[in-house]
Amino acid sequence: xxxxxxxxxxxxxxxxxxxxxxxxxxxxxxxxxxxxxxxxxxxxxxxxxxxxxxxxxxxxxxxxxxxxxxxxxxxxxxxxxxxxxxxxxxxxxxxxxxxxxxxxxxxxxxxxx
Amino acid sequence: xxxxxxxxxxxxxxxxxxxxxxxxxxxxxxxxxxxxxxxxxxxxxxxxxxxxxxxxxxxxxxxxxxxxxxxxxxxxxxxxxxxxxxxxxxxxxxxxxxxxxxxxxxxxxxxx
Numbered sequence: 001x002x003x004x005x006x007x008x009x010x011x012x013x014x015x016x017x018x019x020x021x022x023x024x025x026x027x028x029x030x031x032x033x034x035x036x037x038x039x040x041x042x043x044x045x046x047x048x049x050x051x052x053x054x055x056x057x058x059x060x061x062x063x064x065x066x067x068x069x070x071x072x073x074x075x076x077x078x079x080x081x082x083x084x085x086x087x088x089x090x091x092x093x094x095x096x097x098x099x100x101x102x103x104x105x106x107x108x109x110x111x112x113x
Numbered sequence: 114x115x116x117x118x119x120x121x122x123x124x125x126x127x128x129x130x131x132x133x134x135x136x137x138x139x140x141x142x143x144x145x146x147x148x149x150x151x152x153x154x155x156x157x158x159x160x161x162x163x164x165x166x167x168x169x170x171x172x173x174x175x176x177x178x179x180x181x182x183x184x185x186x187x188x189x190x191x192x193x194x195x196x197x198x199x200x201x202x203x204x205x206x207x208x209x210x211x212x213x214x215x216x217x218x219x220x221x222x223x224x225x
Binding site: 035037049059060094099106 | 114156162163216217
């Protein structure tokens, strides 16, 4: 069955770089894209970016200068890297398939000053 | 970027009541391929979002048919015909016509 699971550090220092991994199963990254979405505590959803099935990427305009999304298709993994973290980057980070039909459970990342 | 404005921000309902949520887009969501990529999601407390409706009016597999979607271009509506307790949570519209994709601000459905 289709599954996505986020992993990575739960606590990151301000000004450092966040690295998260989305490990997928039940589908191929060459057939589906993967999206990263985040949600600050008590707030709404923010679309961060996508890596398409062909490996191309699109990013949220507000995050583009700090964000990169890559993948390893052989390992069925998608990677998010975001630098220059600030406290308002504290959020639950989700990955989801590009049809937004399957979501990971999310990982809560706290940025400490 | 496309801005999606949802109203109302909060909705109070009794069990069995029918309710509607509006989502207005800052630009047309009609794609050059003829489809309109406006989706509705529900996020229950403490859970990941789940897809309810895709491309304006198509019910995702397993979603009860009391949910329905309608609209075109820039104005869209999600209707729940007979709210049930499991429907409580925050509803989001999301557009996937224009990159970057964007979400509405959310509508919280609570019990009256």
